[in-house]
Amino acid sequence: MIEVKNLSKSFSTAQVLKKVNVIFEKGKTNLIIGQSGSGKTVLLKSIVGLHEVDEGKIVYDNVVFNELNFKEKKEMRKQIGMLFQGGALFDSATVEENVMYPLDMFTEMTKSQKRDRANECLKRVNIINANNLYPAEISGGMKKRVAIARAIALNPKYLFCDEPNSGLDPQTAIVIDDLIKEITEEYNMTTIVNTHDMNSVMEIGDKVVFIYKGEKWWEGSKDEIFETNNEELNKFIFASSLSQEIRKLKGNI
Amino acid sequence: MGLFYHIGRYFILLFRVFAKPEKFSIYYRETLKEVQKLGINSMGIVVIISVFMGAVITIQTAYNTENPLLPTYLIGLGTRDSMILEFSSTIVALILAGKIGSNIASEIGTMRVTEQIDALEIMGVNSASYLILPKILASVFFAPLLCIFSMFVGITGGWLAGISVGVVTTENYVYGIQYAFIPFYITYSLIKIIVFAFLITTISAYHGYYATGGSLEVGRSSTKAVVHSSIFILLFNLILTQLLLS
Numbered sequence: 151m152i153e154v155k156n157l158s159k160s161f162s163t164a165q166v167l168k169k170v171n172v173i174f175e176k177g178k179t180n181l182i183i184g185q186s187g188s189g190k191t192v193l194l195k196s197i198v199g200l201h202e203v204d205e206g207k208i209v210y211d212n213v214v215f216n217e218l219n220f221k222e223k224k225e226m227r228k229q230i231g232m233l234f235q236g237g238a239l240f241d242s243a244t245v246e247e248n249v250m251y252p253l254d255m256f257t258e259m260t261k262s263q264k265r266d267r268a269n270e271c272l273k274r275v276n277i278i279n280a281n282n283l284y285p286a287e288i289s290g291g292m293k294k295r296v297a298i299a300r301a302i303a304l305n306p307k308y309l310f311c312d313e314p315n316s317g318l319d320p321q322t323a324i325v326i327d328d329l330i331k332e333i334t335e336e337y338n339m340t341t342i343v344n345t346h347d348m349n350s351v352m353e354i355g356d357k358v359v360f361i362y363k364g365e366k367w368w369e370g371s372k373d374e375i376f377e378t379n380n381e382e383l384n385k386f387i388f389a390s391s392l393s394q395e396i397r398k399l400k401g402n403i
Numbered sequence: 404m405g406l407f408y409h410i411g412r413y414f415i416l417l418f419r420v421f422a423k424p425e426k427f428s429i430y431y432r433e434t435l436k437e438v439q440k441l442g443i444n445s446m447g448i449v450v451i452i453s454v455f456m457g458a459v460i461t462i463q464t465a466y467n468t469e470n471p472l473l474p475t476y477l478i479g480l481g482t483r484d485s486m487i488l489e490f491s492s493t494i495v496a497l498i499l500a501g502k503i504g505s506n507i508a509s510e511i512g513t514m515r516v517t518e519q520i521d522a523l524e525i526m527g528v529n530s531a532s533y534l535i536l537p538k539i540l541a542s543v544f545f546a547p548l549l550c551i552f553s554m555f556v557g558i559t560g561g562w563l564a565g566i567s568v569g570v571v572t573t574e575n576y577v578y579g580i581q582y583a584f585i586p587f588y589i590t591y592s593l594i595k596i597i598v599f600a601f602l603i604t605t606i607s608a609y610h611g612y613y614a615t616g617g618s619l620e621v622g623r624s625s626t627k628a629v630v631h632s633s634i635f636i637l638l639f640n641l642i643l644t645q646l647l648l649s
Protein backbone atom coordinates (compact mmCIF):
# COMPACT_ATOMS: atom_id res chain seq x y z
CA MET A 151 0.00 0.00 0.00
CA ILE A 152 1.23 3.46 -0.81
CA GLU A 153 -0.25 6.48 0.85
CA VAL A 154 0.20 10.00 -0.46
CA LYS A 155 -0.59 12.68 2.11
CA ASN A 156 -0.96 16.34 1.35
CA LEU A 157 1.56 16.25 -1.46
CA SER A 158 2.50 19.56 -3.10
CA LYS A 159 5.11 20.13 -5.72
CA SER A 160 6.01 23.22 -7.66
CA PHE A 161 8.70 24.11 -10.15
CA SER A 162 10.18 27.53 -10.55
CA THR A 163 7.54 28.27 -13.17
CA ALA A 164 4.36 27.01 -11.56
CA GLN A 165 2.74 24.88 -8.90
CA VAL A 166 2.07 21.50 -10.48
CA LEU A 167 0.62 19.41 -7.64
CA LYS A 168 -1.72 20.86 -5.03
CA LYS A 169 -2.25 19.00 -1.76
CA VAL A 170 -2.88 15.58 -3.24
CA ASN A 171 -4.20 12.91 -0.85
CA VAL A 172 -4.63 9.39 -2.15
CA ILE A 173 -4.19 5.75 -1.20
CA PHE A 174 -2.94 3.14 -3.67
CA GLU A 175 -3.85 -0.39 -2.71
CA LYS A 176 -1.77 -3.51 -2.56
CA GLY A 177 -2.32 -6.29 -5.09
CA LYS A 178 -4.29 -3.93 -7.26
CA THR A 179 -3.68 -1.97 -10.41
CA ASN A 180 -4.15 1.65 -9.42
CA LEU A 181 -4.61 4.03 -12.33
CA ILE A 182 -3.88 7.73 -12.43
CA ILE A 183 -5.77 9.37 -15.26
CA GLY A 184 -5.93 12.94 -16.46
CA GLN A 185 -5.28 15.23 -19.38
CA SER A 186 -1.88 15.84 -20.82
CA GLY A 187 -0.13 18.33 -18.57
CA SER A 188 -2.34 17.66 -15.55
CA GLY A 189 0.61 16.45 -13.50
CA LYS A 190 0.46 12.65 -13.73
CA THR A 191 4.12 12.15 -14.47
CA VAL A 192 5.14 14.65 -11.82
CA LEU A 193 2.96 12.83 -9.29
CA LEU A 194 4.46 9.46 -10.21
CA LYS A 195 8.03 10.78 -10.16
CA SER A 196 7.38 12.46 -6.81
CA ILE A 197 6.11 9.20 -5.37
CA VAL A 198 9.22 7.32 -6.45
CA GLY A 199 11.51 10.12 -5.31
CA LEU A 200 12.78 11.35 -8.67
CA HIS A 201 11.39 14.76 -7.69
CA GLU A 202 11.90 16.35 -4.27
CA VAL A 203 8.48 17.32 -2.96
CA ASP A 204 7.76 20.69 -1.35
CA GLU A 205 5.37 19.39 1.22
CA GLY A 206 3.59 16.21 2.22
CA LYS A 207 4.35 12.58 2.95
CA ILE A 208 4.73 9.50 0.83
CA VAL A 209 4.24 6.38 2.89
CA TYR A 210 5.21 2.93 1.62
CA ASP A 211 3.67 0.35 3.96
CA ASN A 212 4.33 2.43 7.09
CA VAL A 213 7.71 3.75 5.92
CA VAL A 214 7.75 7.47 5.22
CA PHE A 215 9.77 7.31 2.02
CA ASN A 216 10.51 10.99 1.53
CA GLU A 217 11.93 11.33 5.03
CA LEU A 218 14.46 8.52 4.63
CA ASN A 219 18.12 9.39 4.31
CA PHE A 220 20.05 8.77 1.13
CA LYS A 221 21.20 5.29 2.10
CA GLU A 222 17.82 4.09 3.34
CA LYS A 223 16.19 5.38 0.19
CA LYS A 224 18.66 3.42 -1.85
CA GLU A 225 17.79 0.22 0.01
CA MET A 226 14.10 0.94 -0.53
CA ARG A 227 14.63 1.43 -4.25
CA LYS A 228 15.51 -2.22 -4.66
CA GLN A 229 11.86 -2.98 -3.96
CA ILE A 230 10.70 -0.56 -6.65
CA GLY A 231 10.37 -1.33 -10.32
CA MET A 232 9.48 1.31 -12.84
CA LEU A 233 8.44 1.28 -16.45
CA PHE A 234 9.13 4.57 -18.24
CA GLN A 235 7.16 6.15 -21.02
CA GLY A 236 9.70 5.28 -23.73
CA GLY A 237 10.93 2.09 -22.11
CA ALA A 238 14.26 3.66 -21.12
CA LEU A 239 16.22 0.54 -22.01
CA PHE A 240 19.97 1.02 -22.04
CA ASP A 241 20.88 1.52 -25.69
CA SER A 242 24.36 0.10 -25.43
CA ALA A 243 23.27 -3.16 -23.83
CA THR A 244 21.45 -6.15 -25.31
CA VAL A 245 17.98 -7.23 -24.21
CA GLU A 246 19.45 -9.83 -21.89
CA GLU A 247 22.04 -7.46 -20.44
CA ASN A 248 19.30 -4.92 -19.79
CA VAL A 249 17.31 -7.38 -17.71
CA MET A 250 20.47 -8.62 -15.97
CA TYR A 251 21.58 -5.11 -15.09
CA PRO A 252 19.81 -4.76 -11.71
CA LEU A 253 20.98 -8.27 -10.80
CA ASP A 254 24.56 -7.32 -11.70
CA MET A 255 24.35 -4.21 -9.64
CA PHE A 256 22.61 -5.46 -6.53
CA THR A 257 22.98 -9.19 -6.12
CA GLU A 258 25.84 -11.58 -5.58
CA MET A 259 24.41 -14.16 -7.98
CA THR A 260 26.72 -16.05 -10.30
CA LYS A 261 26.68 -15.30 -13.98
CA SER A 262 24.56 -18.34 -14.81
CA GLN A 263 22.08 -17.64 -12.01
CA LYS A 264 21.67 -14.12 -13.32
CA ARG A 265 21.17 -15.38 -16.82
CA ASP A 266 18.56 -17.87 -15.62
CA ARG A 267 16.67 -15.20 -13.71
CA ALA A 268 16.79 -12.84 -16.71
CA ASN A 269 15.44 -15.53 -18.99
CA GLU A 270 12.70 -16.35 -16.51
CA CYS A 271 11.59 -12.71 -16.54
CA LEU A 272 11.84 -12.45 -20.31
CA LYS A 273 9.78 -15.58 -20.69
CA ARG A 274 7.19 -14.14 -18.32
CA VAL A 275 6.68 -11.20 -20.68
CA ASN A 276 6.80 -13.44 -23.74
CA ILE A 277 10.10 -12.34 -25.16
CA ILE A 278 11.84 -15.35 -26.59
CA ASN A 279 14.87 -15.56 -28.87
CA ALA A 280 15.66 -11.87 -28.64
CA ASN A 281 18.31 -12.03 -25.91
CA ASN A 282 21.14 -10.76 -28.05
CA LEU A 283 19.31 -8.01 -29.88
CA TYR A 284 19.84 -4.35 -29.02
CA PRO A 285 16.94 -2.03 -28.11
CA ALA A 286 17.22 -0.33 -31.49
CA GLU A 287 16.54 -3.67 -33.15
CA ILE A 288 13.22 -4.49 -31.47
CA SER A 289 9.73 -3.04 -31.82
CA GLY A 290 8.11 -0.54 -29.47
CA GLY A 291 5.85 -3.15 -27.91
CA MET A 292 8.79 -5.47 -27.34
CA LYS A 293 10.74 -2.64 -25.71
CA LYS A 294 7.91 -2.11 -23.25
CA ARG A 295 7.86 -5.80 -22.45
CA VAL A 296 11.62 -5.98 -21.96
CA ALA A 297 11.33 -2.93 -19.71
CA ILE A 298 8.70 -4.77 -17.65
CA ALA A 299 11.02 -7.76 -17.43
CA ARG A 300 13.81 -5.50 -16.18
CA ALA A 301 11.48 -3.84 -13.69
CA ILE A 302 10.46 -7.17 -12.14
CA ALA A 303 13.92 -8.77 -12.15
CA LEU A 304 14.51 -8.04 -8.47
CA ASN A 305 10.98 -9.08 -7.43
CA PRO A 306 9.81 -5.62 -6.47
CA LYS A 307 6.95 -4.93 -4.10
CA TYR A 308 5.99 -1.77 -5.93
CA LEU A 309 5.62 -1.27 -9.67
CA PHE A 310 5.20 2.08 -11.40
CA CYS A 311 4.30 2.52 -15.04
CA ASP A 312 4.25 5.84 -16.87
CA GLU A 313 1.97 5.60 -19.90
CA PRO A 314 2.77 1.94 -20.56
CA ASN A 315 0.81 1.83 -23.79
CA SER A 316 1.51 5.19 -25.36
CA GLY A 317 2.63 4.83 -28.94
CA LEU A 318 1.32 1.30 -29.27
CA ASP A 319 -1.49 -0.02 -31.43
CA PRO A 320 -4.69 -0.87 -29.49
CA GLN A 321 -4.08 -4.59 -29.64
CA THR A 322 -0.55 -4.44 -28.31
CA ALA A 323 -1.67 -1.89 -25.74
CA ILE A 324 -4.13 -4.41 -24.34
CA VAL A 325 -1.43 -7.07 -24.19
CA ILE A 326 0.80 -4.75 -22.15
CA ASP A 327 -2.08 -3.68 -19.90
CA ASP A 328 -3.08 -7.26 -19.20
CA LEU A 329 0.51 -8.21 -18.53
CA ILE A 330 0.81 -5.48 -15.92
CA LYS A 331 -2.40 -6.56 -14.23
CA GLU A 332 -1.44 -10.24 -14.24
CA ILE A 333 2.00 -9.58 -12.82
CA THR A 334 0.53 -7.33 -10.16
CA GLU A 335 -1.79 -10.05 -8.96
CA GLU A 336 0.78 -12.80 -9.34
CA TYR A 337 3.36 -11.08 -7.15
CA ASN A 338 0.86 -9.19 -4.99
CA MET A 339 2.49 -5.86 -5.82
CA THR A 340 1.23 -2.34 -5.34
CA THR A 341 1.06 -1.07 -8.90
CA ILE A 342 0.46 2.47 -10.05
CA VAL A 343 -0.13 3.18 -13.73
CA ASN A 344 -0.36 6.57 -15.44
CA THR A 345 -2.55 6.67 -18.48
CA HIS A 346 -4.89 8.81 -20.52
CA ASP A 347 -6.35 5.85 -22.30
CA MET A 348 -9.96 4.99 -21.35
CA ASN A 349 -9.51 1.51 -22.76
CA SER A 350 -6.93 0.85 -20.05
CA VAL A 351 -9.35 2.07 -17.45
CA MET A 352 -11.96 -0.40 -18.68
CA GLU A 353 -9.44 -3.20 -19.01
CA ILE A 354 -7.35 -3.07 -15.85
CA GLY A 355 -8.47 -0.24 -13.56
CA ASP A 356 -9.03 -1.68 -10.10
CA LYS A 357 -8.86 1.77 -8.65
CA VAL A 358 -8.90 5.02 -10.59
CA VAL A 359 -7.65 8.44 -9.54
CA PHE A 360 -8.48 11.42 -11.71
CA ILE A 361 -6.05 14.33 -11.61
CA TYR A 362 -7.20 17.70 -12.86
CA LYS A 363 -4.84 20.67 -12.99
CA GLY A 364 -2.65 19.18 -10.30
CA GLU A 365 -5.45 18.36 -7.91
CA LYS A 366 -7.07 15.06 -7.12
CA TRP A 367 -10.49 15.66 -8.55
CA TRP A 368 -12.08 12.27 -8.20
CA GLU A 369 -11.30 8.71 -7.12
CA GLY A 370 -13.19 5.44 -7.26
CA SER A 371 -13.53 2.15 -9.07
CA LYS A 372 -13.92 1.77 -12.80
CA ASP A 373 -17.61 1.07 -12.42
CA GLU A 374 -18.23 4.14 -10.33
CA ILE A 375 -16.65 6.19 -13.07
CA PHE A 376 -19.81 5.77 -15.15
CA GLU A 377 -22.10 6.95 -12.44
CA THR A 378 -20.27 10.07 -11.45
CA ASN A 379 -21.55 13.47 -12.36
CA ASN A 380 -18.18 15.06 -11.88
CA GLU A 381 -18.16 17.44 -14.78
CA GLU A 382 -14.44 17.56 -15.52
CA LEU A 383 -14.14 13.79 -15.31
CA ASN A 384 -17.01 13.34 -17.72
CA LYS A 385 -15.45 15.78 -20.15
CA PHE A 386 -12.23 13.85 -19.92
CA ILE A 387 -13.96 10.55 -20.60
CA PHE A 388 -15.69 11.90 -23.68
CA ALA A 389 -12.64 13.62 -25.00
CA SER A 390 -10.36 10.66 -24.54
CA SER A 391 -12.61 7.96 -25.78
CA LEU A 392 -14.26 7.59 -29.11
CA SER A 393 -15.55 4.20 -28.18
CA GLN A 394 -19.28 3.96 -28.85
CA GLU A 395 -19.68 1.49 -26.07
CA ILE A 396 -18.37 3.87 -23.47
CA ARG A 397 -20.54 6.67 -24.77
CA LYS A 398 -23.52 4.37 -24.63
CA LEU A 399 -22.69 3.44 -21.07
CA LYS A 400 -22.72 7.10 -20.25
CA GLY A 401 -26.11 7.28 -21.96
CA ASN A 402 -25.11 9.93 -24.42
CA ILE A 403 -24.96 8.84 -28.04
CA MET B 404 20.93 31.37 -15.85
CA GLY B 405 24.19 32.78 -14.70
CA LEU B 406 27.74 31.55 -14.69
CA PHE B 407 27.75 30.97 -10.94
CA TYR B 408 24.67 28.77 -11.18
CA HIS B 409 26.48 26.52 -13.63
CA ILE B 410 29.71 26.47 -11.66
CA GLY B 411 27.84 25.57 -8.48
CA ARG B 412 25.88 22.82 -10.17
CA TYR B 413 29.09 21.54 -11.83
CA PHE B 414 30.75 21.10 -8.44
CA ILE B 415 27.67 19.45 -6.95
CA LEU B 416 27.74 17.00 -9.83
CA LEU B 417 31.46 16.32 -9.28
CA PHE B 418 30.76 15.70 -5.63
CA ARG B 419 28.26 13.01 -6.57
CA VAL B 420 30.62 11.55 -9.17
CA PHE B 421 33.29 10.90 -6.56
CA ALA B 422 30.99 9.17 -4.09
CA LYS B 423 31.96 5.63 -3.18
CA PRO B 424 31.12 3.25 -6.07
CA GLU B 425 28.43 0.61 -5.60
CA LYS B 426 30.36 -2.27 -6.96
CA PHE B 427 34.00 -2.06 -7.98
CA SER B 428 33.90 -4.90 -10.50
CA ILE B 429 31.26 -3.08 -12.55
CA TYR B 430 33.13 0.21 -12.46
CA TYR B 431 36.29 -1.58 -13.55
CA ARG B 432 34.48 -3.16 -16.49
CA GLU B 433 32.94 0.18 -17.50
CA THR B 434 36.32 1.92 -17.27
CA LEU B 435 37.87 -0.59 -19.65
CA LYS B 436 35.03 0.01 -22.10
CA GLU B 437 35.65 3.75 -21.92
CA VAL B 438 39.39 3.30 -22.46
CA GLN B 439 38.48 1.61 -25.70
CA LYS B 440 35.87 4.18 -26.67
CA LEU B 441 37.57 7.39 -25.61
CA GLY B 442 41.25 6.43 -25.76
CA ILE B 443 42.06 3.77 -28.29
CA ASN B 444 39.50 5.04 -30.78
CA SER B 445 41.16 8.47 -30.65
CA MET B 446 44.58 7.21 -31.70
CA GLY B 447 43.86 7.49 -35.39
CA ILE B 448 43.01 11.16 -35.30
CA VAL B 449 45.97 11.89 -33.01
CA VAL B 450 48.33 10.22 -35.51
CA ILE B 451 46.94 12.21 -38.41
CA ILE B 452 47.10 15.62 -36.77
CA SER B 453 50.49 14.95 -35.18
CA VAL B 454 52.16 13.89 -38.42
CA PHE B 455 50.89 16.94 -40.23
CA MET B 456 51.67 19.34 -37.43
CA GLY B 457 55.21 17.99 -37.10
CA ALA B 458 55.68 18.29 -40.85
CA VAL B 459 54.38 21.85 -41.04
CA ILE B 460 56.40 23.04 -38.05
CA THR B 461 59.58 21.63 -39.59
CA ILE B 462 59.02 23.28 -42.93
CA GLN B 463 58.01 26.60 -41.36
CA THR B 464 61.04 26.58 -39.06
CA ALA B 465 63.25 25.77 -42.03
CA TYR B 466 62.00 28.72 -44.09
CA ASN B 467 62.15 31.11 -41.16
CA THR B 468 65.75 30.22 -40.37
CA GLU B 469 67.09 30.33 -43.92
CA ASN B 470 70.08 32.31 -42.70
CA PRO B 471 73.50 30.74 -43.45
CA LEU B 472 74.64 31.72 -39.97
CA LEU B 473 71.98 29.58 -38.26
CA PRO B 474 72.77 25.86 -38.07
CA THR B 475 70.13 23.55 -39.58
CA TYR B 476 69.90 21.44 -36.45
CA LEU B 477 67.79 24.29 -35.06
CA ILE B 478 65.00 22.92 -37.24
CA GLY B 479 64.97 19.65 -35.25
CA LEU B 480 65.13 21.56 -32.01
CA GLY B 481 62.29 23.86 -33.03
CA THR B 482 60.04 20.98 -34.01
CA ARG B 483 60.81 19.11 -30.81
CA ASP B 484 60.06 22.03 -28.52
CA SER B 485 56.93 23.11 -30.33
CA MET B 486 55.52 19.61 -30.30
CA ILE B 487 56.38 18.91 -26.68
CA LEU B 488 55.46 22.27 -25.21
CA GLU B 489 52.28 23.09 -27.00
CA PHE B 490 51.06 20.90 -29.80
CA SER B 491 51.00 17.45 -28.23
CA SER B 492 49.12 18.75 -25.24
CA THR B 493 47.03 21.79 -26.11
CA ILE B 494 46.24 21.16 -29.75
CA VAL B 495 45.67 17.47 -29.18
CA ALA B 496 43.36 18.39 -26.28
CA LEU B 497 41.41 20.78 -28.48
CA ILE B 498 40.96 18.07 -31.08
CA LEU B 499 39.91 15.62 -28.40
CA ALA B 500 37.43 18.16 -27.05
CA GLY B 501 35.76 18.03 -30.45
CA LYS B 502 35.84 14.27 -30.69
CA ILE B 503 35.26 12.88 -27.21
CA GLY B 504 33.56 15.95 -25.77
CA SER B 505 30.70 15.78 -28.22
CA ASN B 506 30.61 12.02 -27.87
CA ILE B 507 30.26 12.16 -24.08
CA ALA B 508 27.69 14.97 -24.07
CA SER B 509 25.48 13.35 -26.67
CA GLU B 510 25.69 9.92 -25.07
CA ILE B 511 24.80 11.13 -21.58
CA GLY B 512 22.32 13.69 -22.94
CA THR B 513 20.46 11.01 -24.87
CA MET B 514 20.32 8.89 -21.74
CA ARG B 515 18.87 11.86 -19.89
CA VAL B 516 16.11 12.73 -22.34
CA THR B 517 15.11 9.10 -22.90
CA GLU B 518 14.81 8.65 -19.11
CA GLN B 519 17.62 6.08 -18.95
CA ILE B 520 19.20 8.15 -16.19
CA ASP B 521 15.91 8.12 -14.28
CA ALA B 522 15.82 4.36 -14.77
CA LEU B 523 19.25 4.09 -13.16
CA GLU B 524 18.25 6.34 -10.28
CA ILE B 525 15.07 4.39 -9.63
CA MET B 526 17.08 1.21 -9.30
CA GLY B 527 19.13 2.92 -6.64
CA VAL B 528 22.24 3.44 -8.78
CA ASN B 529 24.20 6.68 -8.36
CA SER B 530 23.86 7.59 -12.02
CA ALA B 531 26.34 10.45 -11.90
CA SER B 532 29.08 8.26 -10.56
CA TYR B 533 28.21 5.24 -12.66
CA LEU B 534 28.12 7.17 -15.93
CA ILE B 535 30.82 9.76 -15.41
CA LEU B 536 33.52 8.31 -13.17
CA PRO B 537 34.62 5.59 -15.62
CA LYS B 538 34.93 8.24 -18.33
CA ILE B 539 37.07 10.47 -16.14
CA LEU B 540 39.32 7.60 -15.11
CA ALA B 541 39.70 6.36 -18.67
CA SER B 542 40.48 9.72 -20.19
CA VAL B 543 42.79 10.93 -17.41
CA PHE B 544 44.69 7.67 -17.64
CA PHE B 545 44.82 7.52 -21.42
CA ALA B 546 45.44 11.15 -22.32
CA PRO B 547 49.11 11.15 -21.21
CA LEU B 548 49.73 8.14 -23.42
CA LEU B 549 48.12 9.93 -26.35
CA CYS B 550 50.28 12.97 -25.60
CA ILE B 551 53.56 11.03 -25.60
CA PHE B 552 52.45 9.13 -28.64
CA SER B 553 51.71 12.43 -30.38
CA MET B 554 55.19 13.77 -29.53
CA PHE B 555 56.87 10.79 -31.16
CA VAL B 556 54.66 10.79 -34.20
CA GLY B 557 54.95 14.57 -34.63
CA ILE B 558 58.72 14.59 -34.41
CA THR B 559 58.86 11.68 -36.85
CA GLY B 560 56.50 13.56 -39.19
CA GLY B 561 58.82 16.55 -39.02
CA TRP B 562 61.79 14.42 -39.93
CA LEU B 563 59.96 12.85 -42.90
CA ALA B 564 58.91 16.27 -44.18
CA GLY B 565 62.36 17.75 -43.59
CA ILE B 566 64.25 15.15 -45.53
CA SER B 567 61.74 14.83 -48.33
CA VAL B 568 61.67 18.60 -48.94
CA GLY B 569 65.43 18.62 -48.50
CA VAL B 570 65.69 21.37 -45.87
CA VAL B 571 67.58 19.29 -43.31
CA THR B 572 69.63 16.08 -43.19
CA THR B 573 68.73 13.16 -40.96
CA GLU B 574 71.96 13.65 -39.04
CA ASN B 575 71.32 17.32 -38.26
CA TYR B 576 67.67 16.71 -37.41
CA VAL B 577 68.54 13.94 -34.96
CA TYR B 578 71.27 16.12 -33.47
CA GLY B 579 68.74 18.95 -33.14
CA ILE B 580 66.08 16.97 -31.36
CA GLN B 581 68.68 15.92 -28.75
CA TYR B 582 70.26 19.35 -28.36
CA ALA B 583 69.66 21.21 -25.05
CA PHE B 584 66.82 18.92 -24.10
CA ILE B 585 64.89 19.89 -20.97
CA PRO B 586 63.07 16.82 -19.55
CA PHE B 587 60.78 19.02 -17.45
CA TYR B 588 59.02 20.14 -20.63
CA ILE B 589 57.60 16.64 -20.94
CA THR B 590 56.37 16.69 -17.35
CA TYR B 591 54.83 20.09 -18.00
CA SER B 592 53.06 18.79 -21.07
CA LEU B 593 51.77 15.70 -19.28
CA ILE B 594 50.42 17.74 -16.39
CA LYS B 595 48.62 19.94 -18.88
CA ILE B 596 47.01 17.13 -20.79
CA ILE B 597 45.83 15.41 -17.61
CA VAL B 598 44.11 18.63 -16.54
CA PHE B 599 42.67 19.12 -20.03
CA ALA B 600 41.36 15.54 -20.13
CA PHE B 601 39.65 16.09 -16.79
CA LEU B 602 38.12 19.34 -18.04
CA ILE B 603 36.88 17.86 -21.31
CA THR B 604 35.28 14.84 -19.65
CA THR B 605 33.63 16.65 -16.76
CA ILE B 606 32.42 19.68 -18.70
CA SER B 607 30.97 17.52 -21.45
CA ALA B 608 29.40 15.14 -18.96
CA TYR B 609 27.90 18.12 -17.14
CA HIS B 610 26.24 19.40 -20.31
CA GLY B 611 24.90 15.95 -21.15
CA TYR B 612 23.72 15.18 -17.64
CA TYR B 613 21.63 18.33 -17.40
CA ALA B 614 20.23 18.22 -20.92
CA THR B 615 16.46 18.73 -21.00
CA GLY B 616 13.88 18.34 -23.72
CA GLY B 617 14.50 16.28 -26.82
CA SER B 618 17.09 15.40 -29.41
CA LEU B 619 17.44 19.02 -30.48
CA GLU B 620 18.62 19.98 -27.01
CA VAL B 621 20.99 17.02 -26.94
CA GLY B 622 22.61 18.39 -30.09
CA ARG B 623 22.79 21.81 -28.51
CA SER B 624 24.32 20.48 -25.32
CA SER B 625 26.92 18.64 -27.32
CA THR B 626 27.88 21.87 -29.09
CA LYS B 627 28.10 23.66 -25.76
CA ALA B 628 30.27 20.86 -24.42
CA VAL B 629 32.81 21.37 -27.20
CA VAL B 630 32.81 25.16 -26.99
CA HIS B 631 33.08 25.32 -23.21
CA SER B 632 35.71 22.59 -23.04
CA SER B 633 37.81 24.45 -25.60
CA ILE B 634 37.53 27.75 -23.76
CA PHE B 635 38.54 26.17 -20.47
CA ILE B 636 41.43 24.35 -22.12
CA LEU B 637 42.78 27.66 -23.41
CA LEU B 638 42.24 29.34 -20.05
CA PHE B 639 43.95 26.58 -18.09
CA ASN B 640 46.74 26.46 -20.64
CA LEU B 641 47.52 30.03 -19.74
CA ILE B 642 47.23 29.45 -16.00
CA LEU B 643 49.31 26.26 -15.97
CA THR B 644 51.99 27.75 -18.18
CA GLN B 645 52.33 30.70 -15.85
CA LEU B 646 52.43 28.39 -12.82
CA LEU B 647 54.79 25.77 -14.18
CA LEU B 648 57.18 27.54 -16.52
CA SER B 649 57.77 30.95 -15.00
Ligand SMILES: Nc1ncnc2c1ncn2[C@@H]1O[C@H](COP(=O)(O)OP(=O)(O)OP(=O)(O)O)[C@@H](O)[C@H]1O
Pocket residue numbers: 161162163166184185186187188189190191192193346
Ligand atom coordinates in the same frame (compact mmCIF):
# COMPACT_ATOMS: atom_id res chain seq x y z
N1 LIG C 1 11.06 19.40 -14.60
C1 LIG C 1 10.06 20.29 -14.76
N2 LIG C 1 10.29 21.61 -14.62
C2 LIG C 1 9.30 22.51 -14.76
N3 LIG C 1 8.03 22.18 -15.06
C3 LIG C 1 7.73 20.89 -15.22
C4 LIG C 1 8.72 19.87 -15.07
N4 LIG C 1 8.13 18.67 -15.27
C5 LIG C 1 6.83 18.93 -15.53
N5 LIG C 1 6.58 20.25 -15.50
C6 LIG C 1 5.27 20.88 -15.71
O1 LIG C 1 4.32 20.22 -14.92
C7 LIG C 1 3.08 20.08 -15.60
C8 LIG C 1 2.62 18.66 -15.54
O2 LIG C 1 3.48 17.84 -16.31
P1 LIG C 1 3.37 16.27 -16.38
O3 LIG C 1 4.53 15.80 -17.17
O4 LIG C 1 3.21 15.72 -15.04
O5 LIG C 1 2.05 16.06 -17.21
P2 LIG C 1 1.34 14.69 -17.57
O6 LIG C 1 0.04 14.70 -16.88
O7 LIG C 1 2.25 13.56 -17.29
O8 LIG C 1 1.11 14.84 -19.11
P3 LIG C 1 1.29 13.76 -20.30
O9 LIG C 1 0.00 13.00 -20.32
O10 LIG C 1 1.43 14.62 -21.50
O11 LIG C 1 2.48 12.94 -20.00
C9 LIG C 1 3.32 20.60 -17.00
O12 LIG C 1 2.73 21.87 -17.08
C10 LIG C 1 4.81 20.71 -17.13
O13 LIG C 1 5.14 21.81 -17.91
Ligand SMILES: [Mg+2]
Pocket residue numbers: 190191192312313344
Ligand atom coordinates in the same frame (compact mmCIF):
# COMPACT_ATOMS: atom_id res chain seq x y z
MG1 LIG D 1 3.34 12.15 -18.47
